[in-house]
Amino acid sequence: MTHTDTEPTEHTDTDQPTNALAAWLWPGEWREALARWVLTIIAIAIGATALYIHPWLRWTLGAATVLALTLAAARRRAEQAEDQEPQGQTDNEEDEDPPTPGPAEITDIVTELGHGTGVLLTRIRMQLLEEYQGCAGWTTKDVRALLAEAGVRVREGVRVTGVGNGPGVHREDIPAPLSPAPATTLVGVVGAGQDANTNTNNATVVRHAGGAHITVTPPRQTTP
Structure with a gap:
């Protein structure tokens, strides 16, 4: 009687628990697979007997199952978040281009x-x-x-x-400068506890009826 080994089925990473179970039940060789099936049946029989004799083990097994499923779900969500985060960062970097003059x-x-x-x-x-x-x-x-x-x-x-x-x-x-804005009285404002400063490179305060508006306009240097 001839025997032909069957190539093991290739599995993807989309379902790791299923892949591990399939690899255990079918390692690719009949004798090893039969031995594993026998061990699996014996383990199931022993476990079922223990659960029948000791009811408290059912609660322990149930709690362990819930904990394992919760940890697996949390790990899967974390992996999905890691896969999506770099793409999101790349999109944001592409959207934020440095300003250029027109x-x-x-x-x-x-x-x-x-x-x-x-x-x-x-x-x-x-x-x-x-x-x-x-x-x-x-x-x-x-x-x-x-x-x-x-x-x-x-x-x-x-x-x-x-x-x-x-x-x-x-x-x-050289293009002509823009029309100058209407003349406005500039009033220097000195805060409480501050000394008066007559420097021309400071912020100027234009006083309006509704309050004070501060405009900072440092001049460009005309020399290289």
């Missing part, structure tokens, strides 16, 4: 830095790196492209007094 912002920077003198592309790039995290790694080519998008002319030979010459925005091509 045509309006670059026009404002050029107007403030180059009004009356002109400004080089290298100086504009330095200012962008200071104000916008999204400009990390930018070159003067990126600055030139953004200026072109804003409609600001770039000349190859621009001389700025005290700085040098190079590609930049000539003083004649």
Whole structure:
């Protein structure tokens, strides 16, 4: 009589208890499987007899079963949470892009830095790196492209007094500044226990009828 071994069935990790039971009942060889079946039947018979003779074991077995199922469910939920957490973090990181300037912002920077003198592309790039995290790694080519998008002319030979010459925005091509806001009386406010400070780089307080509005506007440095 010939005997052919049957290949063991491959199981996935989706149901580990079932896989373990299947591996125990069918190890892949008939003799070993028969021995395990006999041992399993004997163990079941002994357990059933013990439960019949000692009723208190039923409560112990029931409590142990409930505890095992609870721990297995908690472990499964923890594994699912770990699998989903990295994906959620990746989505959040992709949604939070660092800010970058647009045509309006670059026009404002050029107007403030180059009004009356002109400004080089290298100086504009330095200012962008200071104000916008999204400009990390930018070159003067990126600055030139953004200026072109804003409609600001770039000349190859621009001389700025005290700085040098190079590609930049000539003083004649600097965009006109925005219309100044209506004049408002500025009143300095000194809190209780504080000394008066006349520095011009501090916050200014504009007093209105409904209260005080504080506006902090540190000027950009016009020198490189």
